[in-house]
Amino acid sequence: MANGFHDRSLTVLGIETSCDETAAALVRRDCDGQGAILSNIVRSQLELHAPYGGVVPEIAARAHVELLDAAILKALDEAGLKWEAIDGVAATAGPGLIGGLIVGMITGKAIALARGLPFIAVNHLEAHALTAGLTDGLAFPYLLLLVSGGHTQLLIVDDVGAYTRLGTTLDDALGEAFDKAAKLLGLGYPGGPEVERHALRGRANVKLPRPMLGRPEPHFSFAGLKTALRHAVAERGALSEQDIADFCASFQEAVADIVSDRVRRAMQLYVEGQAQGAPRVLVAAGGVAANQRLKAALSHVAEEQRFRLVVPPPGLCADNGAMIAWAGAERLARGLIDDLAAPSRARWPLDPDAPPALGAGVKA
Ligand code: KG4
Ligand code: ZN
Secondary structure, three states: OOOOOOOOOEEEEEEEOOOOEEEEEEEEEOOOOOEEEEEEEEEEOHHHHHHHOOOOHHHHHHHHHHHHHHHHHHHHHHHOOOHHHOOEEEEEEEOOOHHHHHHHHHHHHHHHHHHOOOEEEEEHHHHHHHHHHHHHOOOOOEEEEEEOOOOEEEEEEEEOOEEEEEEEEOOOOHHHHHHHHHHHOOOOOOHHHHHHHHHOOOOOOOOOOOOOOOOOOOOEOOHHHHHHHHHHHHHHOOOOHHHHHHHHHHHHHHHHHHHHHHHHHHHHHHHHHOOOOOOOEEEEEOHHHHOHHHHHHHHHHHHHOOOEEEOOOHHHHOOOHHHHHHHHHHHHHOOOOEOOOOOOOOOOOOOOOOOOOOOOOOOO
């Protein structure tokens, strides 16, 4: 590839503002394709949104304006680098909350313009999808389970920019289901870590459904599970601490069963579609991949299906700037540069050709 960027080490600034983390990072990609995180600054807006039980878009956008410049300067400082050391600027262009995206995009474009640097508009989902290349030096192809607050998908990752969606959720994303379960049980936001913490002391003794089990296409559905939990909680009346723990454990077991079944099916489809001898690797990414019970369930399926499981460390599974910088570096190395008219996009599917999943709502 003769683009001037493929055969040298690249240092890229990554900016992430798609939801409630204001993040900036510097990542280096060597010409052999190996990556290194030079700094990774994440400013959580959790306290601002906690009183509302979820992310408030307007508050998030304003907070990004306040926090982003300092986060970028800190990223430079911690990496011990000056502006001159940077080869490209990457910002999340979507999908996400549009106000926040615009803040990150305008900042990234302004820096690129002022310094005469290439600008890369990064798909947030692609950044999650490519993180294992940064953390584990993983080569393509691999099967990806992407589980976050806004997305639940199974994808084949063949290369940068080459994704085939095998499955998606027909309704709620898995992280959203955790957040709603937590809310039902009077726990804080974000709900995933709360549910996981309480589940440690709980017994999985509440009967809950496992929607979609055994379906030939590896899609997901969590709305029925959430409704069943709501009914079970209402029936119980006043909840003791032990009740809450038991509900959390039961919910988490149902999730582990559903995800195991759907991933097993996706592994079969992946193997059928790949050439003999293709790597059998499952990567789990996105905030929910930090869940230890889910990770244990995935290890079990991986062992059973003779797959290697790769899960980036929790801080790099959740939203961060390093994954945006890395996706930017991977694109830059291939000469994939955007111009300053690149739009911010509230919706931006990784596989735009995927057929619509039957019954899927807006999140497909
Ligand atoms: O990837 P992420 O940081 O942001 C999005 O792009 O959405 O994911 C956030 C989601 C939230 O719904 C949160 O409750 C969930 O990930 N989450 C977890 C855990 N940690 C975060 N869910 C289950 N168990 C966890 N330990
Ligand atoms: Zn995310």
